[in-house]
Amino acid sequence: MLNHDEAHYLAQVTHYAQTTVAPLAAKWSLGETPTEAFYVTAAAMGLHALELPVHAGGLGHGFALKAAVCETLAAADFGIAMSLINTHNVAKHLAHSDNAEVRQTYLPRLLIQAKTACTALTEPGAGSDFAAIQTRAFRCDGGWRLNGEKAWIINARHASLAIVYAQCAEPGNRDGIAAFLVDLEDAACERSTSATAVNQTSIATGGFTLRDYFAPDAHCLMPAGQAFRAILSELNGARIYVAAMCVGMLDSAVAHVHAYGQRRQTFGGNLLSHQAWRLELAKATTDLAAARSLVHQATQQMDAGEDAQLLAAQAKVFTVQTCRHHLPKLLHAMGAEGLAPTHPVARHVAGAQMAGLTDGSDEMLLERIAHLSRSRDA
Ligand SMILES: Cc1cc2nc3c(=O)[nH]c(=O)nc-3n(C[C@H](O)[C@H](O)[C@H](O)COP(=O)(O)OP(=O)(O)OC[C@H]3O[C@@H](n4cnc5c(N)ncnc54)[C@H](O)[C@@H]3O)c2cc1C
Structure with missing residues (x-):
């Protein structure tokens, strides 16, 4: 299923998982957190860019390699596998955006600066019942104002960017939900931690509250009806x-x-x-x-x-x-x-x-x- 290049790449990731990630995972389970240098190395290996098109700075691989990389990383540490793949998934969205500003301004943050990203659906009051989310997006001049709270989001403790799902219509309306690119370094965002009884610092689950966060029209990645x-x-x-x-x-x-x-x-x-x-x-x-x-x-x-x-x-x-x-x-x-x-x-x-x-x-x-x-x- 994997071609020659993909098999070679997978062998490199497997070596990295066994020799670098596995020993660090023991420390992460005792409360240490992955360092910035860790993410720099991971991004340099292309782990934020597996499925992204080559013209957007990605490796252009298929889904089979992604699944195999996930398997080998999780054998060393499930938390870091989830963390890296969640950043990758946001990068993939940005790479496929029709908007040049979104691609040129935000994608390098994940691919070159090695920052992390997350996808935020869950809230303190809505998990399985995703259509019940309470985060609201109201139209304003040139874009949208977002208000609400997200919880249990992988990478939210350190993520620079998020794809946030918010309700543009009345709560409960599936077709009213849209997805927005949110800059978590903005002052309108306040982070919180979703702590677990077991130390899983590498998965970095957390949450954030948005208070009147302004998302310009171009940052609506998926409009209501599609998201x-x-x-x-x-x-x-x-x-x-x-x-x-x-x-x-x-x-x-x-x-x-x-x-x-x-x-x-x-x-x-x-x-x-x-x-x-x-x-x-x-x-x-x-x-x-x-x-x-x-x-x-x-x-x-x-x-x-x-x-x-x-x-x-x-x-x-x-x-x-x-x-x-x-x-x-x-x-x-x-x-x-x-x-x-x-x-x-x-x-x-x-x-x-x-x-x-x-x-x-x-x-x-x-x-x-x-x-x-x-x-x-x-
Ligand atoms: C480690 C971790 C990482 C996560 N990462 C993310 C992330 O990156 N982004 C994100 O948006 N969310 C994330 N989540 C949240 C995850 O998606 C939710 O935990 C999940 O959707 C379940 O929602 P809940 O925890 O609110 O449970 P609830 O919806 O409250 O459900 C509680 C339990 O009841 C069951 N249940 C609910 N309704 C029914 C029903 N009708 N019939 C039978 N059983 C039912 C559920 O299966 C569950 O076992 C993460 C969660 C964890 C633990």
Whole structure:
């Protein structure tokens, strides 16, 4: 599926993930935050630019490489994989903007200055029920005034730019929702942190409040009537790459626990020599193969430009549930040592929990699957 250049690029990213990201992830799980230098290196490697057209400063790769990069980064740290890909997704929007000012002024911030960006739908009062968002956009001279609060947004702790979804009509009207480019360095924006009980500084979830933020007309990236439908279609890709991240986390856990089982001695032999211990590893390996195959099928459909709604939803639900089932058991298989921050499995347990909420929770996706399967049978 990957051409020669893409396979070469993926090998470089895999090396970077294993030698640079994985050791840093242990520190991030203890509360340290990724440095600016980290993002400079990541941007220089093209991780903010994978799918962007070459004429816009991108690498011009396809979706299959994006999914593979997500898998390999999440094997090291789910949080940083989500962080980098969210900046990438905003850069892709900017690169495809019809407006030259948007492309020339804001895209270099992400590609050259290595700043980060986020996509903000969720609010304190509206998550799954996206049409219920309360952030409002009112027409004013030359543009729009935005007011409202966003929460649980990846990268919001440090992002320079955001794509903000806001209601231009009455609350609850899907066709009234539009998407605006927002400069989070503007004084009309005040940040907040969405803290979690587990340290996931690399995903940098946070929120912000907009008070009379002025967005000129050119910064309306998707007008009312288009934005709601566009986000639903974008979510298909997001579901597949999050599924690929789950495969990456489970693969990493299986490899890690297998290696630990070879080293750790109990009752006169290593852990792997005890049948009762290695059965869990065998079950996880089997489900990992099934999960990988589903992600592969969905990725192929996406890359071919086909309608990937059903497979995308199925791949995400299956991989998240597979991770939720096996990762705690794999963590248990390492005994107390598994909880040490130098090991990735506890981080992956938290990562899988987060993956189950982003880009469509299990329940929303199962509803979607039921609906799509019914319409297919009809
Ligand atoms: C780590 C992380 C990163 C995130 N990043 C972003 C981001 O970058 N941008 C962004 O906009 N948002 C982001 N989110 C928010 C995410 O999209 C929401 O958490 C998600 O949409 C669910 O919304 P909620 O948390 O408000 O849960 P709610 O909508 O309150 O739902 C609570 C629970 O009930 C279930 N539920 C809700 N309605 C029904 C129903 N009708 N039937 C059955 N079950 C139901 C849900 O599945 C969920 O399990 C992130 C969240 C997390 C945890």
